Amino acid sequence: MELDLPPVIFDIGGVLTAAEGGVTPLSGLLGIPRERFAEPYWRHRAEYDRGRPAVDYWRKVAADLGVTWPDEEITRIDEFDARRWSELAPGRLELIHSVQSAGVPTALLSNAPASMARVARESRWSAGFTHRFFSCDLGTIKPEPEIYAEVEKTFGTHDLIFFDDRPPNVAAARNRGWQAHIWTGIPAARAVLGL
Template sequence: MVKAVVFDIGNVLIEWQPERHYDRIMPEEDRRAMFSEVDLHGMNDVIDRGGHWRETVFDWAEKYPRWRDAIRRWHDDWIEMASPVIPRSVRLMKALQARGLPVFSLTNFGIGTFDYARDFYPFLEEFDRAFVSGHMGVIKPEARIYEMVEEASGFAGHDLLFTDDRADNIAAAHLRGWKTHLFEGPEGWAARLVAEGLLSEEEAA
């Protein structure tokens, strides 16, 4: 029986598509070259582990003079990369809570970026528990982050239903006995919540 539902945030509740944003501000050919030369997602992992947001981005920018200004946009344009919200997913979150079911987040998110995002997305303040990698010092899909959720919440893996858009994150949770759902859109997630008996069709609409 599911006792709590766990949401990833990026690409589940908020779209997170940095490449798409860069394609708006620079030629796609240049964007591809930059992402090929600079491990920007690796840079973001540093932030998600608790690294200082602005300092990390600006330090990386100095290592790659050709792309300095564009890399700095990872900080300056961040909210434009982390948008828009996925409205039905937010409705599902609120519907579960209206049923009295605890809803947690489990997200790879920096300390500074999460604080910043809360100014734009008030629902980020509404989780019953927010498990944010930057504060935890560990990121998905490392096993320790799932263990920390179990320890802090008091729930065993089989008590939790977790959705995430990345198969590696889902696989790691599954190994700990969590119930999982690979998020490919709010429609499928809604159907899963109905199938689990957590929401009615009307509540999941």
């Protein structure tokens, strides 16, 4: 079935994958209570998503927690985190395939550090996306206007459908004329897309 839709853009974390990503399992792996771990994890995330080196980010997180991780441990933590953020939640692959098999161009637009971007690119589920926009490659993060401008430049239009789980990201996209939607689940997305 062909659909007459503009390009469809998906966020990754909280849309295609679980909203918590690696936070809960990683805190368990490290033996640090989730509530204590989550605060420094998110506090320093924006610069990491802009492309700062993994070792810089994880050393800041460790310092806030009052611990020290050697470089090999940081590598292990970072890889675990990247893989958790890149594991599709149930039903997402079917949704992606439904859109792509209807002849609609699709793209990823994610605030993501280099390790997560690499894992996402290598994942079989991402192979059918027309474009993959990662903040680490662009040096800008949602909801900053520059990251949306990069998508518009690539597609040559503001007529885009976008799903994201964070209201500021959706609001910024709507301000640019995108058909942007807060992610509330697969049934709502299918209704928007006419699937």
